Amino acid sequence: MKIYDFEVSTASGQTLQFKAFKNQPILIVNTATKCGLAPQFEGLEKLHQDYKEKGLVVLGFPCNQFAGQEPETNASMEEACKINHGVTFPLTEKIDVNGSGTHPIFKYLKQSLPGTLGKRIKWNFTKFLITPNGDPYKRYAPTTSPAKIEKDIKQLLNNAK
Structure with a gap:
């Protein structure tokens, strides 16, 4: 199974198919607007702006499973x-990243790249970088700033040429 086999609904209810991102690195992040780590949105947006023309796709997956820190509706x-x-990068509908209702893409990512808690997501703003070939490349802790991921993104973009 590859990342391209998945699809998700956007916050506005449209279907987003991952096959549209073939040959592009993808940064997947579980997000929450009321989280203390929410200032990372600015860093994620900077990566999006700096590298979208070179092929980077940044996707936010809002989740309300950590201390109710995403109380908003999809629209709000x-x-x-x-x-x-x-934020101008795409956001999906709210999803679960742990438990019986875990979205299939997060089941796949956690299986491929286990973290500190094994196959669980520790907190909001856990990040996954996917290669342009669709392979899970690296998992980053919630506290890892988007700026610290930039060197890995550059490497994947350079290798894709």
């Missing part, structure tokens, strides 16, 4: 991210 969450953090 997308608006809050735009107004408060300048």
